[in-house]
Amino acid sequence: MPIDFTINPVSPDLAADLQAKIDQKTKPLGALGQLESLALKIGLIQNTLTPHLNQPTLLIFAGDHGIVESGVSAYPQTVTAQMVANFLSGGAAISVFARQHNLELLIVDAGVNADFPHPNPLPEGEGAFSGHPKLIDAKIAKGTKNFLAEPAMTSSQCETAIQKGAELVMQQHQVGCNCIGFGEMGIGNTSSAALLVHCLADMPLAQCVGRGTGLDDGQLQHKYDVLQQALDFHNELIPPMARRPTEVPVVQAHHERNQHATVRPEPGEGLKQGFQGIAKPIDVLATFGGFEIAMMVGAYLKAAESGILILVDGFIASAALLVAYKLYPAVLEYCVFSHVSSEQGHQALLATLNAKPLLSLDLRLGEGSGIALAFPLIQSAVLFLNEMATFVDAGIDEKTCN
Numbered sequence: 461m462p463i464d465f466t467i468n469p470v471s472p473d474l475a476a477d478l479q480a481k482i483d484q485k486t487k488p489l490g491a492l493g494q495l496e497s498l499a500l501k502i503g504l505i506q507n508t509l510t511p512h513l514n515q516p517t518l519l520i521f522a523g524d525h526g527i528v529e530s531g532v533s534a535y536p537q538t539v540t541a542q543m544v545a546n547f548l549s550g551g552a553a554i555s556v557f558a559r560q561h562n563l564e565l566l567i568v569d570a571g572v573n574a575d576f577p578h579p580n581p582l583p584e585g586e587g588a589f590s591g592h593p594k595l596i597d598a599k600i601a602k603g604t605k606n607f608l609a610e611p612a613m614t615s616s617q618c619e620t621a622i623q624k625g626a627e628l629v630m631q632q633h634q635v636g637c638n639c640i641g642f643g644e645m646g647i648g649n650t651s652s653a654a655l656l657v658h659c660l661a662d663m664p665l666a667q668c669v670g671r672g673t674g675l676d677d678g679q680l681q682h683k684y685d686v687l688q689q690a691l692d693f694h695n696e697l698i699p700p701m702a703r704r705p706t707e708v709p710v711v712q713a714h715h716e717r718n719q720h721a722t723v724r725p726e727p728g729e730g731l732k733q734g735f736q737g738i739a740k741p742i743d744v745l746a747t748f749g750g751f752e753i754a755m756m757v758g759a760y761l762k763a764a765e766s767g768i769l770i771l772v773d774g775f776i777a778s779a780a781l782l783v784a785y786k787l788y789p790a791v792l793e794y795c796v797f798s799h800v801s802s803e804q805g806h807q808a809l810l811a812t813l814n815a816k817p818l819l820s821l822d823l824r825l826g827e828g829s830g831i832a833l834a835f836p837l838i839q840s841a842v843l844f845l846n847e848m849a850t851f852v853d854a855g856i857d858e859k860t861c862n
């Protein structure tokens with residue numbers, strides 16, 4: 461099953477017309493700031509002067525991680541399945557925000573270590589999420605393996621997950637969705653994300669490892685040590701000698717960041733300068749990834765292939781996007797970054813991807829929560845482009861000041 465997508469770069473053909481349309485609106489030139497570049501970007505992605513957001517949808521991919529048994533999260537693995545139930549019964553943060561903004565919310569069991577009762581029809585008297593119409597069964601396995609001792613998944617599982625993510629996006633596209641976001645749920649997945657970013661974005665490990673669900677300094681050091689051990693074990697991916705020679709201790713890196721000090725070396729310089737990476741993205745994904753992360757990779761790629769506007773969430777979602785980007789760089793042209801997370805490494809990763817996030821709210825949740833919160837801004841960008849009066853419409857002389 462080859463990973464094969466055709467992602468066309470976004471056509472710049474309408475750029476001048478879109479810019480002229482924006483500039484004719486009743487406002488000083490450029491006064492809507494980032495909303496203007498957002499409107500331009502959406503117009504280009506949809507290749508129209510009158511973009512619309514049709515059936516905006518959030519897919520939340522959930523999966524469990526074998527590495528959790530090594531003590532890298534503040535929460536136990538069972539929380540992943542419990543949160544799936546919470547998503548479905550409408551009580552999670554993302555349930556609330558998706559409802560607030562009329563976003564279609566679908567939960568994908570990519571590899572949760574639990575059996576969910578079976579899909580439709582809902583048997584009489586079954587529990588809240590049993591047979592829930594918003595739960596999609598795409599389980600690859602009941603969690604990944606512990607990557608301290610073996611690859612998280614086989615390459616065949618990795619490819620199946622990518623294909624499945626792509627298939628789910630294709631289904632949404634077929635029913636008219638042209639704006640999609642991807643969230644995740646998986647206890648332990650900031651560990652996977654940290655290793656993906658370290659291996660693929662040429663960032664020091666200490667800058668990629670964060671507190672996740674809320675580790676204290678001691679637990680953070682333990683997480684770093686476990687991940688370093690995993691890198692040493694899989695050293696065929698990135699030989700130790702090719703790794704960054706000047707690692708700042710992880711706890712120090714965190715405290716320095718909190719004091720707004722610069723952690724050296726600069727993150728992602730290699731990628732910015734055209735660093736091609738030593739490791740192969742698919743190998744890194746299979747070795748350290750999660751089923752939910754691999755499914756997101758396929759989802760990003762299919763969305764870009766289909767010309768769908770992609771909304772990007774926090775650290776884990778961006779790490780999955782990094783894998784997709786290393787496979788097909790043009791995927792980035794379809795992406796709008798909703799926020800910068802407070803998870804260590806996200807800011808640097810965004811800088812590496814040359815991304816300008818819409819919000820900075822110190823979120824560290826995932827679930828697609830940043831996407832839902834940024835969604836009104838995306839709506840505003842489209843609405844001003846379509847509905848704001850021009851100087852001519854409003855009879856205002858735009859030349860008075862010149």
Ligand SMILES: Cc1cc2ncn([C@H]3O[C@H](COP(=O)(O)O)[C@@H](O)[C@H]3O)c2cc1C
Binds near residue numbers: 539649672825
């Ligand atoms: C109750 C709860 C709800 C969450 N929703 C998202 N996450 C987030 O935290 C997890 C990653 O952090 P770590 O790598 O430290 O485990 C992921 O599930 C992510 O989606 C949650 C975590 C918890 C505990």
Ligand SMILES: O=C(O)c1cccnc1
Binds near residue numbers: 801
């Ligand atoms: O940025 C994120 O997506 C994030 C950060 C911490 C924990 N879970 C998710």
